[in-house]
Amino acid sequence: MNPSLPLSLDWEDWFQLCCPPFDDLHALDHFEDRLERATDLALQLCAELGAKGTWFCLADQAKRHPDLLRRIVSSGHCIGLHGLTHSRAFTQDRTSFRQSLVRGKAIIEDLSGARVLGFRAPEWSLRNDAIEYWQELPALGFTFDSSRAPLKILGDPAWSRHPYRLAENLWELPPPVMGLGPLTVPLWGWAMRILPEFLLSAELKTLQAEKVGTPLVLHPWELDEQQPPLPQASMGHRFAHRAGLRGYGSRLRKLWSGLNLVSLEAWIEAKESSEAAQSALVLLEAHS
Numbered sequence: 674m675n676p677s678l679p680l681s682l683d684w685e686d687w688f689q690l691c692c693p694p695f696d697d698l699h700a701l702d703h704f705e706d707r708l709e710r711a712t713d714l715a716l717q718l719c720a721e722l723g724a725k726g727t728w729f730c731l732a733d734q735a736k737r738h739p740d741l742l743r744r745i746v747s748s749g750h751c752i753g754l755h756g757l758t759h760s761r762a763f764t765q766d767r768t769s770f771r772q773s774l775v776r777g778k779a780i781i782e783d784l785s786g787a788r789v790l791g792f793r794a795p796e797w798s799l800r801n802d803a804i805e806y807w808q809e810l811p812a813l814g815f816t817f818d819s820s821r822a823p824l825k826i827l828g829d830p831a832w833s834r835h836p837y838r839l840a841e842n843l844w845e846l847p848p849p850v851m852g853l854g855p856l857t858v859p860l861w862g863w864a865m866r867i868l869p870e871f872l873l874s875a876e877l878k879t880l881q882a883e884k885v886g887t888p889l890v891l892h893p894w895e896l897d898e899q900q901p902p903l904p905q906a907s908m909g910h911r912f913a914h915r916a917g918l919r920g921y922g923s924r925l926r927k928l929w930s931g932l933n934l935v936s937l938e939a940w941i942e943a944k945e946s947s948e949a950a951q952s953a954l955v956l957l958e959a960h961s
């Protein structure tokens with residue numbers, strides 16, 4: 674069996690950008706609801722690849738689509754929290770952020786029947802004023818975060834590209850990035866959809882060979898080729914959101930074929946078991 678790579682999916686609808694009017698309180702009523710279609714496409718892709726993943730879910734969408742949430746769980750996937758709504762963490766003060774975690778986790782756990790151990794902030798937004806908000810996570814029952822992107826603008830290029838412990842009882846699994854000439858770009862989203870496949874394939878092979886557990890990232894709406902254009906979005910947002918949508922499912926079937934994709938929870942469990950076995954061995958050798 675190939676070394677495992679964690680897979681993460683951000684469960685949100687096609688229009689849910691982190692800016693007005695898409696993050697407005699009533700946005701879910703204004704834009705076409707295409708989440709069932711996108712979820713079906715992502716579940717089908719995972720089933721064909723024999724992949725399991727962690728789906729970071731929005732509580733506002735879970736309330737609208739409890740059946741879909743349960744379908745994700747019954748297909749063998751794990752559920753994490755992507756927020757109460759799809760708004761950036763640093764737009765809230767720390768108390769409001771903590772309350773949103775408590776409410777969001779409770780809603781998702783009640784509706785899914787599954788335990789929520791992981792968190793990913795919308796648009797990797799544990800940055801700026803929210804740079805220390807991850808400290809709230811352990812006391813609320815979270816054992817891992819996946820919000821710290823080692824990239825300019827979305828995070829900090831100085832942050833580690835590999836999983837690490839933010840605290841004794843909290844893992845950070847940062848999203849994957851790759852070098853492109855003088856640039857560092859995400860190994861997900863627009864770059865994964867448009868860069869030449871041979872470059873991406875080489876990066877994926879490296880990630881797998883490193884065995885460090887950097888999680889792959891997919892938004893189910895990226896598989897929905899028929900989605901309408903985003904009205905009122907900036908040129909940058911339109912590019913990041915729509916470039917390379919056509920044929921992305923087929924591209925991923927090729928690029929991810931043969932990868933051993935597992936949930937972030939499964940990767941952490943295996944990692945901690947291996948660390949415990951290693952420690953036991955060291956103790957044994959010290960006493961022999």
Ligand SMILES: [Zn+2]
Pocket residue numbers: 683685755759794795796
């Ligand atoms: Zn998101």
